[in-house]
Amino acid sequence: MENTKKERFHKQCKYNQYVKQKSPKPNFFKNAIWAFLVGGIICICGQFIMNTLKVIGLQKEEVGTATSIILIFLGAFLTGVGIYDKLGKRAGGGSIIPITGFANSIVSPAMEFKTEGYIFGIGAKMFILAGPVLVYGFTSAVLVGLIYLFIGK
């Protein structure tokens, strides 16, 4: 019994290796260039919005908040009109990591699960992708805050 288990494990390892060698590898260089360009353009847009808000006379603290709000709106809007998924297909991490990607991860399940109703569809499923980010984001914020409180000063 022990032997057949070992044999099976060996066979599985061998097959996994074989499959790995058969599977095409993604072009990391091309993907990185796309991510850099698209991510960079999103950040330039953010900077442009920020500078514009400063010029029209918003306070320093308000500028950051207002910029985030505008970018989140843009991410949600582009998701709604069906552009953000096409962007994400090319850019990968370049469009997932900025705050617009966060908006996309909330709006896309909300759209998808509308058929299950406003409560158990949109309400319950909205955070299906962003939920883990929020949970571990909050947790690490609290931990870092505690470390800062005790030794950071």
Place this chain on the structure above:
Amino acid sequence: MAIKKIGKQTVKFENPPYIVATATTVGPKEGEGPLKSYFDNILSDDLYGEDSWELAESKILRESVKRAIQKSDKNIVDMEYMLSGDLLNQLMSTSFAARDLGIPFFGLYGACSTMAESLSLGAMIIDGGYADYLVATTSSHFSSAERQYRFPLEHGNQRALTAQWTVTGSGAAILSTNGNGPKITHVTTGKVVDLGIKDVNNMGAAMAPSAVDTMIAHFQDTGFRPEKYDLIVTGDLGAIGKEITEEMVFDRGYNITKVYNDCGVLIFDNEAQDTHAGGSGCGCSACVFCGYIYKEMIKKNLNNVLLISTGALLSTTSAQQGQSIPGIAHAVTIVNG
């Protein structure tokens, strides 16, 4: 005594059932693929006038069944059984279609192997003398599968190069004790095979070992060689799974290169349609068999076909619990008169 059983996993029919008619309905993307001229009904809108993807899939299945029955010059009430399944939880699209059709119904789950599974069981029912007419069918829908197994449609992620594209479509076949058309002569029922692949984006590699296992069992049980067939076709292994299968079967002493193909490779032009490794889903082998293969058999361009639909028996739960992907494959021999 099991007088129709030959070898370990194969059945040879005494009165081989006829496939008297087939019908297919496919989505817009499939309708732009290389096999477009073989499909009966190509949708311009994959929601098909329904409120949800699941209901659209159900309608696709229902309409294919109705069309197949029409082509066989029979009525819905003449159908004694409906054998069908799909990929959705609790077979939603199938059950809802069966509710509307009102045909005595067996729901099957074999993931993407369902077409060969329903043909196998249907042929046994007919040859066993339990029915004169029945319908074997299955369906899948890209959007209903995506939302159940993967990400929301509008989510901006990248698909792996090894990933496949779930076919939107359904194929239905009418089996009968008499009539014209190709006959089902042998059925080889597959075992669940798992060689430890955990990557849900590489289903072709996960299912290939089961296709190989069933194919070898079929050759051993029947004594057939690959040369008997003018087409051996697997269900939805895609480009990577196809290559693996070919090599693994060769290692077992059978050269299938000349006659072998895969429905997932046939249904899309992977480069032009951006479908990465190829098509997948229950609808893949259903549409390719009921469309392309059946029509080519009627034209006598193909005369001996071995259809091996392949299924990945994973669930979202099993994948999240870190389990590997078990594969299944069933083989059906279909020959001309």
